[in-house]
Amino acid sequence: MSAVRTRLLFALPLALIGTLVLIGWIGLKHNPSRVPSPLIGKPAPVFSLPRLRHPALRLTERVFRGRPTLFNVWASWCVTCVAEHRVLMSLAGRGVRIIGLDYQDHRRAALAFLHRYGNPYRAIAYDPRGISAMNWGVYGTPETFVLGPHGVIRGKIIGPLTRRVVRRRLLPLLRRLSSSRARA
Amino acid sequence: MIPQLGLLALILALFLSLLLCYCGLWGAHRDDPRLMGAVRPLTAGLFAFTLFAYGALTWAFVTNDFMVRYVAENSSTRLPLFYRITAVWGAHEGSMLLWIFILVVWTAAVAWFSRGLPRPFVSRVLGVLGLVTAGFLAFSLLTSNPFVLVFPVPHQGANLDPLLQDPFLAIHPPMLYMGYVGMSVAFAFAVAALLGGTMDQLWARWTRPWTIAAWMFLTAGIVLGSYWSYYVLGWGGWWFWDPVENASFMPWLVGAALIHSLAVTEKRGVFKSWTALLAITAFSLSLLGTFLVRSGVLISVHAFAMDPRRGMFVLALLAFMTGAALTIYLWRAPYLMQDRGGAFRLFSRETFLLLNNVFLVVGAATVFIGTLYPLFIEAFGLQKLSVGPPYFDHVFIPVILPLFVLIGVGPFVPWVSGRVGDLLRRLRWPLLFSAVGWTLVLVLAFARSWPPLTAVGVLLSVWVMITALREPAAAVWRRLKGRTAGWNASTIGMSIAHFGLGLAILGITVSTTLSVWRDDPMHVGKAFRMAGFTFILRGYEPARGPDWRGTAARFLILHHGRPWARTVSVKKNFGPGLGSTTGAGIVGGGLHDVFVALGNNLGGGRWSVRFRYEPMVIFVWLGGLVMALGAFVALWDRRYRWRRLPPPGPTPGGGEAP
Amino acid sequence: MTPRRQRMFMLAAMIVAVGASVFFALRALHGELLYYLTPTQVAEGRAPTSGNFRLGGLVLPGSVRRRPGSMTVRFVLTDGHHSIPVVFTGVLPDLFRPGQGVVARGDLVKGTFVANEILAKHGPGYHPPGIHSRYNAPHIPGSLPGGTTALVTRP
Numbered sequence: 001m002s003a004v005r006t007r008l009l010f011a012l013p014l015a016l017i018g019t020l021v022l023i024g025w026i027g028l029k030h031n032p033s034r035v036p037s038p039l040i041g042k043p044a045p046v047f048s049l050p051r052l053r054h055p056a057l058r059l060t061e062r063v064f065r066g067r068p069t070l071f072n073v074w075a076s077w078c079v080t081c082v083a084e085h086r087v088l089m090s091l092a093g094r095g096v097r098i099i100g101l102d103y104q105d106h107r108r109a110a111l112a113f114l115h116r117y118g119n120p121y122r123a124i125a126y127d128p129r130g131i132s133a134m135n136w137g138v139y140g141t142p143e144t145f146v147l148g149p150h151g152v153i154r155g156k157i158i159g160p161l162t163r164r165v166v167r168r169r170l171l172p173l174l175r176r177l178s179s180s181r182a183r184a
Numbered sequence: 185m186i187p188q189l190g191l192l193a194l195i196l197a198l199f200l201s202l203l204l205c206y207c208g209l210w211g212a213h214r215d216d217p218r219l220m221g222a223v224r225p226l227t228a229g230l231f232a233f234t235l236f237a238y239g240a241l242t243w244a245f246v247t248n249d250f251m252v253r254y255v256a257e258n259s260s261t262r263l264p265l266f267y268r269i270t271a272v273w274g275a276h277e278g279s280m281l282l283w284i285f286i287l288v289v290w291t292a293a294v295a296w297f298s299r300g301l302p303r304p305f306v307s308r309v310l311g312v313l314g315l316v317t318a319g320f321l322a323f324s325l326l327t328s329n330p331f332v333l334v335f336p337v338p339h340q341g342a343n344l345d346p347l348l349q350d351p352f353l354a355i356h357p358p359m360l361y362m363g364y365v366g367m368s369v370a371f372a373f374a375v376a377a378l379l380g381g382t383m384d385q386l387w388a389r390w391t392r393p394w395t396i397a398a399w400m401f402l403t404a405g406i407v408l409g410s411y412w413s414y415y416v417l418g419w420g421g422w423w424f425w426d427p428v429e430n431a432s433f434m435p436w437l438v439g440a441a442l443i444h445s446l447a448v449t450e451k452r453g454v455f456k457s458w459t460a461l462l463a464i465t466a467f468s469l470s471l472l473g474t475f476l477v478r479s480g481v482l483i484s485v486h487a488f489a490m491d492p493r494r495g496m497f498v499l500a501l502l503a504f505m506t507g508a509a510l511t512i513y514l515w516r517a518p519y520l521m522q523d524r525g526g527a528f529r530l531f532s533r534e535t536f537l538l539l540n541n542v543f544l545v546v547g548a549a550t551v552f553i554g555t556l557y558p559l560f561i562e563a564f565g566l567q568k569l570s571v572g573p574p575y576f577d578h579v580f581i582p583v584i585l586p587l588f589v590l591i592g593v594g595p596f597v598p599w600v601s602g603r604v605g606d607l608l609r610r611l612r613w614p615l616l617f618s619a620v621g622w623t624l625v626l627v628l629a630f631a632r633s634w635p636p637l638t639a640v641g642v643l644l645s646v647w648v649m650i651t652a653l654r655e656p657a658a659a660v661w662r663r664l665k666g667r668t669a670g671w672n673a674s675t676i677g678m679s680i681a682h683f684g685l686g687l688a689i690l691g692i693t694v695s696t697t698l699s700v701w702r703d704d705p706m707h708v709g710k711a712f713r714m715a716g717f718t719f720i721l722r723g724y725e726p727a728r729g730p731d732w733r734g735t736a737a738r739f740l741i742l743h744h745g746r747p748w749a750r751t752v753s754v755k756k757n758f759g760p761g762l763g764s765t766t767g768a769g770i771v772g773g774g775l776h777d778v779f780v781a782l783g784n785n786l787g788g789g790r791w792s793v794r795f796r797y798e799p800m801v802i803f804v805w806l807g808g809l810v811m812a813l814g815a816f817v818a819l820w821d822r823r824y825r826w827r828r829l830p831p832p833g834p835t836p837g838g839g840e841a842p
Numbered sequence: 843m844t845p846r847r848q849r850m851f852m853l854a855a856m857i858v859a860v861g862a863s864v865f866f867a868l869r870a871l872h873g874e875l876l877y878y879l880t881p882t883q884v885a886e887g888r889a890p891t892s893g894n895f896r897l898g899g900l901v902l903p904g905s906v907r908r909r910p911g912s913m914t915v916r917f918v919l920t921d922g923h924h925s926i927p928v929v930f931t932g933v934l935p936d937l938f939r940p941g942q943g944v945v946a947r948g949d950l951v952k953g954t955f956v957a958n959e960i961l962a963k964h965g966p967g968y969h970p971p972g973i974h975s976r977y978n979a980p981h982i983p984g985s986l987p988g989g990t991t992a993l994v995t996r997p
Contacts, residue, residue, distance in 0.1 A: 014510040021503040026563035137922025575874035783933030787910035
């Protein structure tokens with residue numbers, strides 16, 4: 001075998017691994033968990049659920065009318081929600097309107113959770129069997145939807161809200177939604 | 185306080201590993217004794233800091249320190265102490281820390297046991313291992329820090345995934361990681377030799393025990409995982425060709441090929457560039473497995489958290505490590521080819537070992553194609569799909585079957601050049617015994633009307649086991665005749681491992697082709713008949729454990745109408761957010777396993793119950809463990825024993841073992 | 843044989859062996875491909891007209907139905923947009939529960955997905971989807987105190 005052909009033979013593994021890495025990279029770009037929610041740009045799903053703290057009252061999708069709102073799906077058994085809670089509290093302190101969805105939970109446990117860690121929510125819908133959550137395409141907790149002043153879903157954050165996510169994604173989006181309302 | 189110190193230790197470990205990489209690689213390149221002298225102390229420091237970080241996380245679990253988010257998410261005060269210790273590797277972040285810790289354990293072991301090896305070589309090996317460690321430490325710190333704190337501190341944790349609350353699964357990841365990560369040692373040895381420019385027979389002798397040790401752990405890890413999936417997860421199945429299983433199977437196959445290829449390189453000084461390539465490939469496949477498991481790119485039942493950032497990082501690590509190693513290979517391997525080693529004839533041990541490599545590597549390639557094809561198709565945006573298990577059965581089995589014929593012949597063909605007549609003379613007893621065995625098997629196959637594949641598999645397993653016994657039997661015979669037995673740990677280890685393979689083939693063939701299973705709705709007092717067994721449901725009762733409550737169902741099993749055994753299957757419920765697991769009632773363990781598992785409560789006092797009859801299934805795992813035992817025995821070969829080289833004198837250039 | 847010719851022979855043999863097995867592997871692949879679809883893709887008519895495929899989605903809470911004592915269970919798989927009714931006879935995996943992600947293998951018969959295998963996703967994600975549990979309910983011998991079956995058996 002000539003030297004050049006030998007070299008080519010030895011370069012074969014390198015070419016193979018290069019292809020593999022490229023395919024892996026494209027595969028990651030296609031990762032199903034990165035696909036944005038198909039609900040974005042659509043009005044909030046219709047629902048009617050009892051409120052957590054006032055079971056006699058009901059909460060419907062009309063609650064989102066008027067100003068930009070966060071819709072946060074949480075549960076008392078969810079440890080990540082505890083981690084997220086501080087961020088929600090500070091957002092509420094800044095005047096952001098947050099509506100909660102208590103997902104597959106016990107009322108007593110959920111109230112104890114709020115008593116212990118504070119309540120950032122303007123109102124909380126109680127969905128013990130997760131039926132309404134399904135219409136929102138909720139896979140678990142925590143998940144947060146951002147809704148515009150007309151009740152249209154503008155963004156979805158899967159997983160906990162961190163300071164970084166708030167700074168990079170949430171606040172710019174909320175600012176855009178507020179200014180568009182001011183213009184309209 | 186302890187968790188913060190753990191994090192600090194992890195950061196310091198990252199700096200030490202980078203320093204180790206610099207001192208090892210640059211020091212060897214410049215032949216600087218001061219830099220090379222720093223390599224061992226740095227390894228010791230790296231080991232100490234990693235051990236501390238790992239201990240800190242374990243301590244957080246033991247003391248229920250829910251301030252640490254990872255602990256809060258994967259443990260609770262109700263969890264027994266044993267599972268609080270094993271919960272450290274119950275999810276992504278902690279298992280990554282375990283991975284790093286094991287990598288550092290291997291690095292420290294190399295530093296400890298290689299005191300007799302030439303200094304530049306050891307420096308390069310430790311430098312490469314330091315670089316690998318640095319990559320994974322950066323991965324852990326940047327994307328999966330296990331020491332992240334949570335505030336406010338939850339008063340109770342979310343508890344460990346109930347599926348992981350099982351003694352076999354608890355010890356399975358450390359075993360598997362010992363195997364996966366151990367392949368990094370062979371990788372580092374290969375890269376160091378390529379960098380240094382000498383890859384001789386001594387190199388192969390140094391590399392071999394490390395490869396055998398890693399392969400031993402990998403074998404044991406795969407066996408434990410498979411046994412766990414048999415009695416907890418799989419409702420009686422023990423191998424599903426799931427991407428996660430394939431991810432451990434591919435390095436296993438290539439590791440086995442590497443062990444055999446190293447044997448040729450050690451004895452004869454040939455196949456050097458091929459051996460180096462296999463060493464690089466085995467570890468690359470381990471990295472690829474990590475990528476597949478932790479990025480969520482494939483549909484798998486076992487997928488870890490789907491975080492694209494983590495996937496990207498592992499992919500970058502894979503690209504960097506493998507890419508760098510293969511570039512060095514491309515640059516250096518042609519020089520290795522200049523000394524081609526001894527020539528050999530077509531009918532020789534060398535050829536048979538080469539064939540072994542071809543079949544093992546082609547087998548690994550078919551698994552590789554089946555595992556990555558979905559990724560390939562998806563990458564071009566065509567469709568999301570998966571490859572069904574029948575693909576693997578139809579392709580892998582025919583590819584690997586010829587290997588089982590060759591395994592009985594190869595060890596008896598002499599090096600360099602052999603003659604067919606001599607071979608037949610050596611194999612006359614094994615052939616005779618096999619002929620007797622084959623006749624019995626064929627009679628049994630016709631009497632029981634076995635499918636052809638069962639007969640083929642059993643015939644081959646008889647052949648593999650009998651030929652594996654040839655060498656030990658001959659040694660005993662020589663001993664009895666008053667001559668020296670003439671065996672060494674390598675030969676015995678090989679015989680044991682090949683015998684284990686025969687057992688595994690027997691178990692795999694018989695259990696997959698002759699097992700029977702049925703699901704049936706059962707109520708108290710009902711009898712269900714299957715495969716000569718009668719199962720009677722005697723009653724249900726409540727059962728409870730430290731963190732679960734459940735239902736136990738008692739069964740009486742009759743065999744051919746006579747009482748044979750009693751067993752209990754328990755459905756355990758772990759409460760909100762966690763779900764339930766099933767403890768199957770398994771009786772047997774010899775020629776057949778009988779398996780009863782409580783399914784779902786159907787209401788009206790009925791439960792669905794799965795019954796399985798699994799003939800010889802125990803041999804699957806027994807065979808695997810015997811293979812690991814063979815590897816363990818081979819480690820004690822005198823040639824691998826550490827000796828201090830005489831300080832002055834030329835670097836040894838090879839030569840036969842004493 | 844000279845070492846050189848011998849080497850060439852071996853190299854050729856190896857290339858033939860690898861090539862042949864890759865060829866057969868790829869051929870076998872095409873017979874064993876299982877497409878993975880979501881309920882929305884099925885609703886768009888992308889399901890294969892014949893043969894098995896895999897359907898992935900979430901078990902719609904409240905949709906699990908079973909006649910008492912029967913091994914056949916009906917439920918609805920959804921991805922938030924479209925829903926497909928599923929029927930399955932056999933033992934459901936332990937991880938099967940309302941709201942949980944499952945992958946079913948089977949085929950579409952008159953709008954209903956007839957599954958012959960149900961796999962539930964296993965593995966710690968960022969958020970364990972919970973179940974509505976009656977864990978604290980008084981324990982009745984012969985029934986499971988937990989939520990899974992309590993929901994499954996609800997008429």
